[in-house]
Amino acid sequence: MELxxxxxxxxxxxPKIYGLIIGLxxxxxxxxxxxxxxxxxxWLERKVMGDLQARYGPxxxxxxxxxxxxxxxxxxxxxxxxxxxRGADKSVYVWAPIVAVATTMLIAGALPFGxxxxxxxxxPLVVANMDISALYVEAVLSLMAIGAFxxxxxxxxxxxxxxxxxxxARMIAYEVPxxxxxxxxAVMAHSLNLVEIVNAQQNIWFAVAQPxxxxxxxxxxxxxxxxxxxxxxxxxxxxIAGYNTEYSGIxxxxxxxxxxxxxxxxxxxxxxxxxxxxxGPVIPVISFISPMIWFFMKLLIVLVALIWIRVSLPRFRxxxxxxxxxxxxxxxxxxxxxxxxxxxxxxx
Amino acid sequence: xxDLAQFYDIRxxxxxxxxxxxAVLILGFSILTVWSSNMVHAALYLLGAFASVxxxxxxxxxxxxxxxxxxxYIGAVGVLILFAxxxxxxxxxxxxxxx
Numbered sequence: 001m002e003l004x005x006x007x008x009x010x011x012x013x014x015p016k017i018y019g020l021i022i023g024l025x026x027x028x029x030x031x032x033x034x035x036x037x038x039x040x041x042x043w044l045e046r047k048v049m050g051d052l053q054a055r056y057g058p059x060x061x062x063x064x065x066x067x068x069x070x071x072x073x074x075x076x077x078x079x080x081x082x083x084x085x086r087g088a089d090k091s092v093y094v095w096a097p098i099v100a101v102a103t104t105m106l107i108a109g110a111l112p113f114g115x116x117x118x119x120x121x122x123x124p125l126v127v128a129n130m131d132i133s134a135l136y137v138e139a140v141l142s143l144m145a146i147g148a149f150x151x152x153x154x155x156x157x158x159x160x161x162x163x164x165x166x167x168x169a170r171m172i173a174y175e176v177p178x179x180x181x182x183x184x185x186a187v188m189a190h191s192l193n194l195v196e197i198v199n200a201q202q203n204i205w206f207a208v209a210q211p212x213x214x215x216x217x218x219x220x221x222x223x224x225x226x227x228x229x230x231x232x233x234x235x236x237x238x239x240i241a242g243y244n245t246e247y248s249g250i251x252x253x254x255x256x257x258x259x260x261x262x263x264x265x266x267x268x269x270x271x272x273x274x275x276x277x278x279x280g281p282v283i284p285v286i287s288f289i290s291p292m293i294w295f296f297m298k299l300l301i302v303l304v305a306l307i308w309i310r311v312s313l314p315r316f317r318x319x320x321x322x323x324x325x326x327x328x329x330x331x332x333x334x335x336x337x338x339x340x341x342x343x344x345x346x347x348x
Numbered sequence: 349x350x351d352l353a354q355f356y357d358i359r360x361x362x363x364x365x366x367x368x369x370x371a372v373l374i375l376g377f378s379i380l381t382v383w384s385s386n387m388v389h390a391a392l393y394l395l396g397a398f399a400s401v402x403x404x405x406x407x408x409x410x411x412x413x414x415x416x417x418x419x420x421y422i423g424a425v426g427v428l429i430l431f432a433x434x435x436x437x438x439x440x441x442x443x444x445x446x447x
Contacts, residue, residue: 089386089389130411131412132415135415135416135419136418139416139419142427143418145427146395146422146427146430149427149430153434164434168427168431172427172428175423
């Protein structure tokens with residue numbers, strides 16, 4: 001208790017230094033938690049994919065469920081030879097995986113990871129509770145193409161280059177409808193703060209209030225994550241593995257892992273913007289973590305749905321993808337924006 | 349005249365440190381952009397300069413301008429420059445850089 005009061009006093013006296021220390025500690029905790037959860041996500045994907053394809057999936061390392069399979073994979077990737085191809089643009093080649101992971105981790109700082117109830121008050125678990133966190137996340141999401149571009153350009157390989165091309169073209173096409181959907185949500189919630197957006201969904205989820213926006217945002221999100229119906233950047237049958245064709249060892253591991261971190265963070269964004277975040281009926285006995293339970297249940301459903309979509313749908317051609325983005329999703333997202341403004345004004 | 353008591357205040361030093369690091373980053377990236385003979389490297393350095401400017405805005409408590417800087421300059425202008433540079437022929441770039 002004495003320690004707590006000393007900390008509070010220090011916080012009041014030196015808010016800047018206190019903020020810096022808290023921010024660094026929270027960022028360190030966040031980075032490690034996200035990495036562990038993303039590792040579990042790789043395992044979940046392989047397991048669910050196995051179930052959906054009527055096979056076992058990983059079942060040897062770490063008991064019957066193969067939980068430690070990813071640990072074994074990580075050790076394997078760490079010990080593999082790190083090959084830099086001849087003719088590669090070496091500095092860009094080395095920096096690309098680092099840039100890819102760093103830009104992805106930037107998103108995590110602004111996302112609330114659920115909430116806990118302390119003294120009957122909801123306390124959201126977020127590192128940086130900014131007024132403009134939705135806009136920030138949207139801005140940082142558009143940086144992800146840069147890491148992929150650097151990887152594709154520097155590999156000195158035609159397939160990698162094509163993958164990078166496709167990635168940038170797709171990113172430009174889908175960033176616009178996605179941004180319009182985020183703005184529609186912000187208009188309805190009267191705020192760009194993700195915590196406020198969740199609080200605005202106390203009575204009705206935005207997935208119900210603007211179903212069109214939910215569908216468009218979902219499609220644009222799958223595209224941004226580069227997952228199955230839209231994974232033209234690494235379409236195995238066409239361009240080997242796209243921008244990470246030449247990568248090996250731990251650099252490949254980073255690029256591969258980055259996709260799962262993005263998948264986790266993107267699903268969290270979808271839950272926060274459209275599925276009511278941590279809102280749900282209070283569970284009696286364990287009421288203080290009931291928001292967390294709702295949040296993670298919704299998150300798990302979204303993640304399994306993403307894996308399900310990946311397993312069941314065939315891949316589009318690249319021209320179909322850009323057509324869908326510019327000719328269908330963009331006009332529809334504008335319709336949704338008008339709808340959001342009209343409904344928002346009516347109920348304001 | 350710098351007040352010494354103020355100069356040794358840790359808050360002032362933190363602000364000064366943040367500004368100095370960002371100033372060095374912005375200047376360094378800008379100079380590298382101009383001096384780099386490889387067009388793609390120049391474009392990437394330019395993105396670095398944009399990102400540093402965004403951080404400078406955030407450190408000046410103008411976080412909205414910082415986010416818009418990321419959204420417009422890195423997300424749109426920077427990626428457009430990268431796209432345009434990718435469409436240039438690589439051999440041409442190399443000839444020019446050596447000639």
